[in-house]
Structures are given as structure tokens and as C-alpha cells.
Amino acid sequence: MDKVLEMRGITKQFPRVLANDQVDFDLNHGEIHALVGENGSGKSTLMNILYGLYQSDSGEIFVRGKKVNINEPRVAIDLRIGMVFQHFMLVEPLTVAENIVLGSELRKGPFLDTRRAIQEVEELSNRYGLKIDPRAKIADLSVGLQQRVEILKALYRGAEILILDEPTAVLTPQEVEDLFKVLLALKEQGTSIVFITHKIKEVLAVSDRVSVLRRGRKVGTKATSDTNEQDLAEMMVGRVVLLNVEKEPAQPGAEVLRIEKLSVKDQFGQEKVRSLDLNVRSGEVLGIAGVEGNGQSELVEAIAGLQKTAGGRIFLGEQEITNWSPLKIKEAGFGLVPEDRHRRGLVLDYSVADNLILGLHGKQPFVRRSMWRDDKAVYANAEHVIEAYDIRPPVANQPARSLSGGNQQKIVVGREFTQNPRLLICAQPTRGVDVGAIEFIHQQVIAQRDQGAAVLLVSAELDEILSLSDRIAVMYNGQIVSVMSADEVTEHKLGFLMLGGRLEDYEAHEVSGNAKQD
Amino acid sequence: MQNRTRAIRWQEMVTPLVAVILALAIGAGFILFVGENPLAAYKILFVESFGSLRNLATTLQRATPLMFTGMAVAFGYRAGLFNIGAEGQLYIGAFAAAWVGFTFTGLPRLIHLPLAIVGGMLGGALWGSIPGYLKAKLGVHEVINTIMLNFVALYLTDWLATGPFHGGSWVPETARIKATAALTRLYPPTRLSTGLFLALLAALAVYLVLWKTKQGYELRAVGLNPHAAEYGGINVAKNTILAMAISGALAGLAGTEQILGLHNRFIVRFSADLGFMGIAVALLGKNHPFGVILAAILFGALQTGSAAMDRLTAVPRELITIIQALIIFFVAAEYLIRRILRMKEGA
Structure with missing residues (x-):
């Protein structure tokens, strides 16, 4: 099989984290390659480097066998690489066709040639089997259809390598199924796809190969048929994970x-x-x-x-x-x-300890003589919840903002559940x-x-x-x-x-x- | 764990310090431009503001009202409110303190002075709580209302001091306050008064309230994230009104200190923007009461030293205004300073 893409030894250092550490990644012609890992494992960073949004500190990228230097998205687009982001970049009041041709508009004199734009979008949508009404306004479309517009936008620019960053995060189950059908159809037509996700079931459902990243390093690449849910979860987390919650039958009361x-x-x-x-x-x-x-x-x-x-x-x-x-x-x-x-559950600039008493801050033992804060009690409570809920890093006076999403959520869960x-x-x-x-x-x-x-x-x-x-x-x-x-x-x-x-x-x-x- | 806390505090100090240094450096360029030696001019500035006990006393006397107004702005800011109305709250507080001072007679000092101080605080608190109430109940932005109330306060006290409470002399001012309501001068002939202790006490109180009480937890939570505060059972409206009232009370104390410690009567338009300077002082002091104290002393020193610099060199005193403006500019441009520092680290 021919490789359309190869990334070798990609390293990217951010001020506080090593986002990518000597990562190798390759993509075959006409395959769907899933890139998985927990939040912050460096999946998006790696693909943003490929798309020219970040520059790697070291490492090489080869596209169709040729060494390339992608220092901005324009270069990536010229290399027929397209990317669909989690947050869509569409102009809501404009139509589907207008959005798709945006940036490479067809002109008739000083005016936009709307008719031809619509015609071309229709052709494109027929060729790939991506049904869409080119005249519809973006604002009137469901999230699933908006994503389809993003994919068409990339294809319109000639993308043969398509990167999808967590495309299913915003979709309903039915829309996810539709998306998978689309991806398989694109694959049939020879498009090579990188599919970023952290949902293991999706990997198994649609990909040919899967690469797992953990804390910026690649853990491994496997053929999807050679792996399973449990195996992938362990590769992602680095330890044995219980995927199914073990529970006794409920005993409902009053x-x-x-x-x-x-x-x-x-x-x-x-x-x-x-x-x-x-x-x-x-x-x-x-x-x-x-x-x-x-x-x-x-x-x-x-x-x-x-x-x-x-x-x-x-x-x-x-x-x-x-x-x-x-x-x-x-x-x-x-x-x-x-x-x-972020909006309701936490005061992000408060310390972990202070967040752990939000709502309890006026109660015993956190207040003495109905007015003074008892710092000792606040920190004792923090130590207790941090340990019981495994909040990492276990530092009570660190601002909640500096923790990962999962650990922030553990603050909220710990606070509410311990009551x-x-x-x-x-x-x-x-x-x-x-x-x-x-x-x-x-x-x-x-x-x-x-x-x-x-x-x-x-x-x-x-x-x-x-x-x-x-x-x-x-x-x-x-x-x-x-x-x-x-x-x-x-x-x-x-x-x-x-x-x-x-x-x-x-x-x-x-x-x-x-x-x-x- | 401990190191982390200290590192953050230290970082807080960096921007203000760098801002002051950069402002003085650019100021040096202006001094060169008028043909003077910057080092000599800055030496005069320093000696005149800190060089002797007497100069130090003058610096502190000028700094005292700025400590109050700076804290007023900082307190509001901590609760998520931008109080541009310290000037107006200062006038109302000043007039209230003066009124208590000249109206009551025959009271012992131990009662009269505290009464006048409380009067000034209440005046400011009342004036501050109006925009607080409007924000809490009707959602009207406090910036608009505090600015408008500045004018109302100014013209209201103009009228009071020239109309019903005119002192009878040919100047637009009220009668003198009784001696029992005056603050004590600390180091005559400088005009430094015990108002300074009042300011330091207020700083301590603000610190304790914000960081050591349940109320402070609520006020800061409302300032940082009102949605989470509401979810945590905190009454956002109540805390908004309270924050504006306390902020106003602090501004009112600035006026009170000026009347009871300095002017001993209410003089029409005596403030000359002390309230607005408070915004700059709060910014430089990073909205922390102790930072505000330091920032106010710096501004007081610049004002004290500038007169001598004007007298002894060809450098005009307006240079100090330029330096103050530059300090504010650089503090506000924190992002720029951080980038400059990071570039140095990288090199």
C-alpha cells in the first residue's frame, strides 16, 4: 500500500508540557486511521502541526513521498490536506454554497457567480454522496449537516487527506451513523482519513488502523481488527480499565x-x-x-x-x-x-480548597462565630476530598483553572457527593x-x-x-x-x-x- | 506547595515594578530633552519625597486619600464591579463628615470625632449603594451610573456649601468644623494627620474581610464567576449592593480624612480628582489592599518631589503627570511586559 503521509519524530514543546514527543504517524492511501488518546495526550497538536497551525520543534513530514515544510494552512491546502475542526468555521447567515466556495469564490465580473457555485456544490455533493441543499442557510441546518458542509468545504478545495478532529463530539447517535457512512464512502473513493477521537467504540466501528497517544508519546499502532475495546482502553490510560460499571440491581425505596x-x-x-x-x-x-x-x-x-x-x-x-x-x-x-x-460548577480562579467548599462556605466547620473563615477546616476538608476522589495534582491551594478537565470535574463531583x-x-x-x-x-x-x-x-x-x-x-x-x-x-x-x-x-x-x- | 504560592505572589509584584522602572526610563528621556541630567533630577525627586522625616511626612500626607480611594476601587473590582464613582462618593462622604463636624457642639472628642468619621463613611456608602442597587435589581451597568452620580454629587455639594450651609465668608466653603471633630496633626508643620492610621487600619480591615471571612468568600466569588456563585447558594444581588456600599464607604473615608485632617471645612471642589486617581492606584496596586498602600505612597512621593524638581531644575512638574500616565499604561499593558520578560528569558 502506498503511504500518502508520513510524520517522523515529531516533537512539540509548549511552555509547560511536552505535547508531542518523537511521534511517528503514517497514513495509507484510502484508509481510515483513527488517532486516539485521552484529553491532552497530544492528538490535536499532532494534527494541527500537519495542518500548519503549529510548527513542530523537530521532526519531518513527508506527503506522497516528498519532504515538505508546512508552515501555514495554505501550504497544507495546496498539498491537498483538509481539516474539519470540532468548532465549525462557518458563516451562519450565508448559504451552504456560499460557505463552501468562500475564499476561492467564482466571479462573474465583480459579482459572485452564485449559480455556478450552487451547480459545483451540487456536483460535488452528488459525487461523494453527501446530500445537502446548497441554497440552505447555515443557521437553519442541524449540527450534523453543518459538519457535512465542513467536509464538503475541504473536498471542494481538493482534499485527498482529510483530518477530522473529534467529529462525533457534537453529534447525535443517528448523526454519528450517518457520518460513518459518509467516511466509508469517501474511503471508497480514495480519500485518506485521519479520525481523531477518544471514544473507543467509534474506532472499532469505522477505522482500518488505530494509533494511540498517551502523554505526548505514541503507545502503538495496530490494525483495528487486531485489537478490542479493553485493549485500546488500557493503551490509552496505561493501566487496566473497567469499561462496564459493575452494579447490583437497584433497590428503589421511597x-x-x-x-x-x-x-x-x-x-x-x-x-x-x-x-x-x-x-x-x-x-x-x-x-x-x-x-x-x-x-x-x-x-x-x-x-x-x-x-x-x-x-x-x-x-x-x-x-x-x-x-x-x-x-x-x-x-x-x-x-x-x-x-x-466552568460556568456553574467552579470558580476557576479559586483554589481547589476554596472550590471544594462552594455552597458549604457558610456552614460548620468552615465558619467560626458565623463570620470568620476557618482556614484549617477548609484545608482539612480539601485534603480529605482530594484523597478520596483522587484529584491530581493533589495540591489544595492551586487554582482550579490549572487542573485538567477530568480533575476539575472530580472537584465538583467530590464536593457534591461527599455531602x-x-x-x-x-x-x-x-x-x-x-x-x-x-x-x-x-x-x-x-x-x-x-x-x-x-x-x-x-x-x-x-x-x-x-x-x-x-x-x-x-x-x-x-x-x-x-x-x-x-x-x-x-x-x-x-x-x-x-x-x-x-x-x-x-x-x-x-x-x-x-x-x-x- | 509553599513554593508555588510564593511564586505567584512574586509574579504579582513584577508587572507594577517593571512598569515603574519603564516609566522612569522614558521619563529620563524627557529630562534629557529639556537639557537636564536625569540622575540628578531623579535624585532631587527622591530626596524631596523620602530624604527627611519632614519630606516623608508630606509624602504620606499626600498618599493618605489615595490609599482610601485606591482601596475603594480595588474593593469594587474584587466583587466584579468597576466603581468609577469614587470621586462622587468622596464628595458626599466629605460633606457628611463636615456637617457632623460643624453642626454638633459640646460633644467630647471621643464621641464627636468617631461620629464624624462614621458620618463620612455612611455618606459614601449611601452614594455607592445607589448604583449597586440599580445594578443588582435592574441590571444597569455600574460604570454608567457611577459616572453620572459623580456629577450629581459635585453639583449637590456645590449648592450645599454655597447655599444652605455656606460659612458666611467670601469663599465657597462651609463653616469650620469644631476642634473636637478634627484629626490630630502628627508632625507639624507638615499636615500629616492620624488619618494615615485610619487608612492603614482600613487596609487591614479590607484584607481581613475579603480573605478571612465568609462574606469575603462570597464577594470574591461573585466577582470571579457570578453564575457559579449563584449555584453555590450565594445571593448575587445582595453581594453586589454590599460591595458597592463598602466601596463607597472607603471613598467616603477619603473625603472624611481630607476634611477632618486637612481642610477642617468643606471647600467646594477640593478634591482635584482624588477619586479618579484611585483607579490608577488600584490598578498599580493590583487591587490588593497592601499593594494599594504602596502604590498610593509612590504617587504621593511623585507629587511631593515634583514641586522641588520644578523649582531646582529646568524639568517642569508636568513630567510627573507623564510618568504617572506611563506607569498606568505599562500596568495596563501587562501582556506586553510579560512578553518582554519572556523574550529576555529566551535569550
């Missing part, structure tokens, strides 16, 4: 959270939660699955007292807590791991968190459940919902459309419901589908 006909409006007066009913019992994990933006955030904020309700009632145990202050709700036995730890709340809400508890930390956080969630907490889990990760929940509720358009026991659910079924399908339709469809197969 009802802890009851929500009756709850309505919540956002700041623009749009009703985001619409007359929603829900209940969670002690000793169970209720997972809420749903595409983001279907009212999950507003639901959580309303329960926590961070957003006013527009109607309905919320009960914690026997007490009605509707529109109580956040402090009063917390003191009634409530803990929250918020979906956005042993009656009701615990975990919103996207493992977002942007490494495999090792995910394992740990999942175990802690189950431990809370086993101690009798009622756990409400909101997650966009279906794997997470499926492996932790005892019951699963699907949220769509501000309502709970279905609540099922975890063992009667499949990923496919959840995906169907999350996109607004009705359970009856799904069952009818499944039955007919199965009948056809028979």
Missing part, C-alpha cells in the same frame, strides 16, 4: 423527587419545559436521554432553584421546593453536578473527561445510589445512560415522551425516540422490519 406539570421558560419567553411529570425514587438512577436543547438544562436549573418555574410543582421528599432559593434547596439535601463546570445528598442530579457528568476519570465517576454515581440517594442522570452520551441507569426517560421537546426500565431499552430504540419518534411507530417499524428479514 419517592424522593416528584415533579408535577412543570413548565419552564427561557430568557426569551420560549417554553422549554412543557408540563413535565417525573419522579425519582431513593436507591435508583433515572437517566434522561435526549438530544441536547430539548429542555434538559432548563429542567435541571429549575429543580436546583437557579431558574424560576412558569408553572407546576417540584417536591423533594414531602416538601414542596418550587422556586426556593438555591441555598435552601441545597440544604434540604440536594446535590448538583452542573452540565457546564451525601438525598437527591443527586448529575448533568453531563463525564463531558470532556478522560476514560480513567469516567470509570471513577461512574463508580461513584453507583456508590451514591447504593447508599440510598435518588440519582437523576442527564447525559447526551447514550453509553453512559445505558450503563448507569435503572430506568430511562426520553426527553423530547420539553416533555418526557417515554419512561422505560433499563433492560427493555436498546441504543437504537432510544435514538429513535430522542429524535421525536413515537414508541408505537418504533414497535410497528421494528415488527415490519423483522418480518421482511424473515
Whole structure:
């Protein structure tokens, strides 16, 4: 097989970390090569060097056998290398066609030749089987389709080597499946693809080979068929990882959270939660699955007292807590791991110790004579939680900002979990968190459940919902459309419901589908 | 672990120091330009501001109101508020202190003086809490309101001191305060008063409140991340109003010190931008009360020394204004300084 790309001995030193340390990487013609590793392992740095956004300190790059010096993206583009970033670089008010030709516009005199642009985009989209309406405005497209526009943009510029940086992070399960179909089709047509991810299942689903990075070094490259989930996880983390959460069957007790006909409006007066009913019992994990933006955030904020309700009632145990202050709700036995730890969960410029008392800062033993801070107690608490939750580095007076995402999340989780709340809400508890930390956080969630907490889990990760929940509720358009026991659910079924399908339709469809197969 | 903390503190000091050095270096260019020897001129500047006990006392006397206004701005900043209204809060506080000073008679000093000080604090606190309230309840940005209230305070005290409370002389000022309300002069004939101790005490109090109390934890959390503060059960509105009130009280104390320690009466427009200088002092002092004290002393020294430099050399006293402006410029351009330092490290 011919190598279209070879990187040799790439080293990149950032002020505080060695991001790439003598990394070798190569890409064959027409293959999908997955590049995996935990956050901060240097995957994106390596590809940014290839795309000319960073310069390596040492190392060589060969494209189609020729040594090249890529010092800016323009050079990469000329070498037919394209990159699709996690955060799209699209102009929202412009159309698909306008975005795709942006930078290499076809002109008719001083004007943009819109008709030809549309025509060319149509041809391109037909050639690669990437269906899209060239006249649609970007702002009106789903995230999955916007990503498709980014891919088309790269192809329009002649990309034969396509780099995708964590492309699935923003997609729904169905969109991920569509993306994989697209990638396989591109591969058939001879495009060589580098696929950056930290999700092992995706590697196994779509790649031909896989390279693993850990702390800036390459751990190894394997043919995907020669490896498995457990093997890859261990290569990424550097130790044995338990991928499946081990848990006993739930033993649900009394009802802890009851929500009756709850309505919540956002700041623009749009009703985001619409007359929603829900209940969670002690000793169970209720997972809420749903595409983001279907009212999950507003639901959580309303329960926590961070957003006013527009109607309905919320009960914690026997007490009605509707529109109580956040402090009063917390003191009634409530803990929250918020979906956005940087916005809600942490004061990033506070030390780890100070963050570990956020919300407890007015309580014993952290305050003496109702006014003075007890530094000794604050640090004793920090030492305790840092050890129990394995927060690294174990330095209590370091600003939270300087920790990795996973360790920041452990601060939040440690703080909330050590209070042993009656009701615990975990919103996207493992977002942007490494495999090792995910394992740990999942175990802690189950431990809370086993101690009798009622756990409400909101997650966009279906794997997470499926492996932790005892019951699963699907949220769509501000309502709970279905609540099922975890063992009667499949990923496919959840995906169907999350996109607004009705359970009856799904069952009818499944039955007919199965009948056809028979 | 300990090293880390110290390293951060040390870094905090670097930018202000480098800024002062760079400003003096550029100032030296101006001195050369008017045909004088920079070293000689700077020597005069230094000797005149620190060279004798008497000069030192004058420097401290000039620094005292800046300590208060600098702390006022710094306190607001720590709670995420940009208080441009120290000038107005200073006038209201000054007038309140003067009013207590000349209205009550026959009180023992032990009661009259503290009463006048508290009066000045309350005046400033009231004036500061207005924009605090408007921000907390209606979301109106404090910068707009504090600026506008500066004018209101200025014209209000103009009227009070020339109208209902005019002292009867031909100058626009109120009657003298009673001797029982005056601060004690420490080192006559300089005009340094016990107001200095008040400022040092206030710095200590600000430090303790911000870093050693529950309230301070809440105030700083609101300043750094109001969303997380709210999530942590902290009442953001309450803390916003409180921060502006305390900030105003500190500015009010600046005015109080000027009236009770220096002028002994309220003089129309006596301040000459002490409140606005507070912004510069807070910036240079990195919004830390102890840093503010040092920055205020530096500014006080520059003002004290500039008169002599003007007198004894061909260097005009306006040079000091240039140097002050350059200091602020370089502190604000922290990023630039860090880059210069890093380049040196690299070389």
C-alpha cells in the first residue's frame, strides 16, 4: 500500500508540557486511521502541526513521498490536506454554497457567480454522496449537516487527506451513523482519513488502523481488527480499565423527587419545559436521554432553584421546593453536578480548597462565630476530598483553572457527593473527561445510589445512560415522551425516540422490519 | 506547595515594578530633552519625597486619600464591579463628615470625632449603594451610573456649601468644623494627620474581610464567576449592593480624612480628582489592599518631589503627570511586559 503521509519524530514543546514527543504517524492511501488518546495526550497538536497551525520543534513530514515544510494552512491546502475542526468555521447567515466556495469564490465580473457555485456544490455533493441543499442557510441546518458542509468545504478545495478532529463530539447517535457512512464512502473513493477521537467504540466501528497517544508519546499502532475495546482502553490510560460499571440491581425505596406539570421558560419567553411529570425514587438512577436543547438544562436549573418555574410543582421528599432559593434547596439535601463546570460548577480562579467548599462556605466547620473563615477546616476538608476522589495534582491551594478537565470535574463531583445528598442530579457528568476519570465517576454515581440517594442522570452520551441507569426517560421537546426500565431499552430504540419518534411507530417499524428479514 | 504560592505572589509584584522602572526610563528621556541630567533630577525627586522625616511626612500626607480611594476601587473590582464613582462618593462622604463636624457642639472628642468619621463613611456608602442597587435589581451597568452620580454629587455639594450651609465668608466653603471633630496633626508643620492610621487600619480591615471571612468568600466569588456563585447558594444581588456600599464607604473615608485632617471645612471642589486617581492606584496596586498602600505612597512621593524638581531644575512638574500616565499604561499593558520578560528569558 502506498503511504500518502508520513510524520517522523515529531516533537512539540509548549511552555509547560511536552505535547508531542518523537511521534511517528503514517497514513495509507484510502484508509481510515483513527488517532486516539485521552484529553491532552497530544492528538490535536499532532494534527494541527500537519495542518500548519503549529510548527513542530523537530521532526519531518513527508506527503506522497516528498519532504515538505508546512508552515501555514495554505501550504497544507495546496498539498491537498483538509481539516474539519470540532468548532465549525462557518458563516451562519450565508448559504451552504456560499460557505463552501468562500475564499476561492467564482466571479462573474465583480459579482459572485452564485449559480455556478450552487451547480459545483451540487456536483460535488452528488459525487461523494453527501446530500445537502446548497441554497440552505447555515443557521437553519442541524449540527450534523453543518459538519457535512465542513467536509464538503475541504473536498471542494481538493482534499485527498482529510483530518477530522473529534467529529462525533457534537453529534447525535443517528448523526454519528450517518457520518460513518459518509467516511466509508469517501474511503471508497480514495480519500485518506485521519479520525481523531477518544471514544473507543467509534474506532472499532469505522477505522482500518488505530494509533494511540498517551502523554505526548505514541503507545502503538495496530490494525483495528487486531485489537478490542479493553485493549485500546488500557493503551490509552496505561493501566487496566473497567469499561462496564459493575452494579447490583437497584433497590428503589421511597419517592424522593416528584415533579408535577412543570413548565419552564427561557430568557426569551420560549417554553422549554412543557408540563413535565417525573419522579425519582431513593436507591435508583433515572437517566434522561435526549438530544441536547430539548429542555434538559432548563429542567435541571429549575429543580436546583437557579431558574424560576412558569408553572407546576417540584417536591423533594414531602416538601414542596418550587422556586426556593438555591441555598435552601441545597440544604434540604440536594446535590448538583452542573452540565457546564466552568460556568456553574467552579470558580476557576479559586483554589481547589476554596472550590471544594462552594455552597458549604457558610456552614460548620468552615465558619467560626458565623463570620470568620476557618482556614484549617477548609484545608482539612480539601485534603480529605482530594484523597478520596483522587484529584491530581493533589495540591489544595492551586487554582482550579490549572487542573485538567477530568480533575476539575472530580472537584465538583467530590464536593457534591461527599455531602451525601438525598437527591443527586448529575448533568453531563463525564463531558470532556478522560476514560480513567469516567470509570471513577461512574463508580461513584453507583456508590451514591447504593447508599440510598435518588440519582437523576442527564447525559447526551447514550453509553453512559445505558450503563448507569435503572430506568430511562426520553426527553423530547420539553416533555418526557417515554419512561422505560433499563433492560427493555436498546441504543437504537432510544435514538429513535430522542429524535421525536413515537414508541408505537418504533414497535410497528421494528415488527415490519423483522418480518421482511424473515 | 509553599513554593508555588510564593511564586505567584512574586509574579504579582513584577508587572507594577517593571512598569515603574519603564516609566522612569522614558521619563529620563524627557529630562534629557529639556537639557537636564536625569540622575540628578531623579535624585532631587527622591530626596524631596523620602530624604527627611519632614519630606516623608508630606509624602504620606499626600498618599493618605489615595490609599482610601485606591482601596475603594480595588474593593469594587474584587466583587466584579468597576466603581468609577469614587470621586462622587468622596464628595458626599466629605460633606457628611463636615456637617457632623460643624453642626454638633459640646460633644467630647471621643464621641464627636468617631461620629464624624462614621458620618463620612455612611455618606459614601449611601452614594455607592445607589448604583449597586440599580445594578443588582435592574441590571444597569455600574460604570454608567457611577459616572453620572459623580456629577450629581459635585453639583449637590456645590449648592450645599454655597447655599444652605455656606460659612458666611467670601469663599465657597462651609463653616469650620469644631476642634473636637478634627484629626490630630502628627508632625507639624507638615499636615500629616492620624488619618494615615485610619487608612492603614482600613487596609487591614479590607484584607481581613475579603480573605478571612465568609462574606469575603462570597464577594470574591461573585466577582470571579457570578453564575457559579449563584449555584453555590450565594445571593448575587445582595453581594453586589454590599460591595458597592463598602466601596463607597472607603471613598467616603477619603473625603472624611481630607476634611477632618486637612481642610477642617468643606471647600467646594477640593478634591482635584482624588477619586479618579484611585483607579490608577488600584490598578498599580493590583487591587490588593497592601499593594494599594504602596502604590498610593509612590504617587504621593511623585507629587511631593515634583514641586522641588520644578523649582531646582529646568524639568517642569508636568513630567510627573507623564510618568504617572506611563506607569498606568505599562500596568495596563501587562501582556506586553510579560512578553518582554519572556523574550529576555529566551535569550
